[in-house]
Amino acid sequence: MNTEVKSAARVLDLLEYLAGCSEPVKLKEIVAALGFPKSSAHALAQTLVSRGYAIQDATERYVLVHASRHQSASRALEARLLSAAHPIMEQLRDETGETVMLAVLTVRGDCRRIAKCVSRQAVRYDIELDGLSDSYCSATGRVLLAHWDPALTDGYFARAHLVPRTPKTITDPGTIRGMFETIRAEGIAVSDEEHVTGSTGLAAPIWGREGKVIAALNLGVVTLRYHARANELAELLRNGARRISERLGHKSSPNPAILATVPRPPRALSDG
Structure with missing residues (x-):
């Protein structure tokens, strides 16, 4: 039985994706790369921003904060x-x-x-x-x-x-x-x-x-x-x-x- 929690798995997928990006990425790039619904991808990305794990720049691109x-x-x-x-x-x-x-x-x-x-x-x-x-x-x-x-x-x-x-x-x-x-x-x-x-x-x-x-x-x-x-x-x-x-x-x-x-x-x- 697959015990993986879907929402938690998506957060980890997003973190791993952003960690591998050398440049800030737009929401549509996240959706295309991970296959998430746009609304879900936006909610997950905004959660990372609100918790200080990522930032959203002036052009609405996301970049991961590399912190301990x-x-x-x-x-x-x-x-x-x-x-x-x-x-x-x-x-x-x-x-x-x-x-x-x-x-x-x-x-x-x-x-x-x-x-x-x-x-x-x-x-x-x-x-x-x-x-x-x-x-x-x-x-x-x-x-x-x-x-x-x-x-x-x-x-x-x-x-x-x-x-x-x-x-x-x-x-x-x-x-x-x-x-x-x-x-x-x-x-x-x-x-x-x-x-x-x-x-x-x-x-x-x-x-x-x-x-x-x-x-x-x-x-x-x-x-x-x-x-x-x-x-x-x-x-x-x-x-x-x-x-x-x-x-x-x-x-x-x-x-x-x-x-x-x-x-x-x-x-x-x-x-x-």
Whole structure:
């Protein structure tokens, strides 16, 4: 006897379908893919939205929120963040031609990616959303650490294993800490082939209504393309992060310390 509850099975089918979609999908695409009646598909999708498991963007497309299980408060916060960020991420992807990602910091100081809009170019940067990434050698992590509580940042460096991910990875804690003031002043961090060979990351902070950095917007760029248009990409990224912050209720003000050029990554110090 089939003991599967039909409505529960449909919810799981919808979750699994959305988890496999690299782009937001319309209701008619859900109906076509899963064979649900339109009214049922709409009700199920709206239930996921109301519970914070998915968001519906301005064009009425659905996208899954990639959050940990049993963390409903965190999931609701991420749903609001994604709702504000996703249309800007898509626009930034189309403006730059590069992959755009959104990430937050865990309580231990690691980066957790929660959304991405992958470049449509044949040669592009891409990475799975599942799992954590090292903050010390990624642009995203450095932006978030630079705006984190200093005591928590001290704790992160005390327990993190700073190992070279590539020949260019900077592993000296003092050098990395020395970047933070510049990152805060210029509103951007750059990791040039320190995390993945052949890829350059740029990241800018996203500010919440309360005036604290709550996430980072990242561009993952093929290094050869990055060096040809570094300043342009940096300005587009800053603008995207500012617009997301404003959509979240942050009142931004001009920062005279922000420069028109990209900061040059410092040379690695010898560990010997």
